[in-house]
Amino acid sequence: DAKTTQPNSMESNEEEPVHLPCNHSTISGTDYIHWYRQLPSQGPEYVIHGLTSNVNNRMASLAIAEDRKSSTLILHRATLRDAAVYYCILFTSGTYKYIFGTGTRLKVLA
Amino acid sequence: NAGVTQTPKFQVLKTGQSMTLQCAQDMNHEYMSWYRQDPGMGLRLIHYSVGAGITDQGEVPNGYNVSRSTTEDFPLRLLSAAPSQTSVYFCASRPHRGRFNTEAFFGQGTRLTVV
Numbered sequence: 001d002a003k004t005t006q007p008n009s010m011e012s013n014e015e016e017p018v019h020l021p022c023n024h025s026t027i028s029g030t031d032y033i034h035w036y037r038q039l040p041s042q043g044p045e046y047v048i049h050g051l052t053s054n055v056n057n058r059m060a061s062l063a064i065a066e067d068r069k070s071s072t073l074i075l076h077r078a079t080l081r082d083a084a085v086y087y088c089i090l091f092t093s094g095t096y097k098y099i100f101g102t103g104t105r106l107k108v109l110a
Numbered sequence: 111n112a113g114v115t116q117t118p119k120f121q122v123l124k125t126g127q128s129m130t131l132q133c134a135q136d137m138n139h140e141y142m143s144w145y146r147q148d149p150g151m152g153l154r155l156i157h158y159s160v161g162a163g164i165t166d167q168g169e170v171p172n173g174y175n176v177s178r179s180t181t182e183d184f185p186l187r188l189l190s191a192a193p194s195q196t197s198v199y200f201c202a203s204r205p206h207r208g209r210f211n212t213e214a215f216f217g218q219g220t221r222l223t224v225v
Binding site for chain 2: 034036041042043044045046049085087097098099100101102103
């Protein structure tokens, strides 16, 4: 299964943008890049996903490198409610498995 | 539309006891899976199913059994509980096994303690 690498933790000030990086150098051409986040004491929730092009939704933006070996989740204005563990996952064509890594714990400072 | 429902929310077992964690979804999703999350760790895949009657092993399947007799339900059975199975268990479902651009929905978790 393709692997992802994320920093263990990051900090951001409230109402500032946050860029959460993810490396996936072994990604294959049909792997989708998915992001989830897990708030304290809750199950993971979907944030965004993409294949090749940058994506935007109401929660965040996803910037994908041209060679697809890395991506960045962008929270445009962090709030205290965005404090969570963020997981970058590759959803591999031909399998049906989400394999989670250790994720990035985001701390938002008031 | 309740989404993914897990029961119970909390459970304490004695070593050697067996039990079943229940997971039900009302979204007609084909794909369902079970994860465990140990303190301070990410989620690890235990078993998954791509439809009724079809199951397969994930990363950490030992000590757990699953079956999928209906689309809605995907129970996880602990055959003989061990302290190493103390964890939070999450069930997830996805709309279609053949589509890779859809999101998964997770339950709120079952916190299991084995003493």
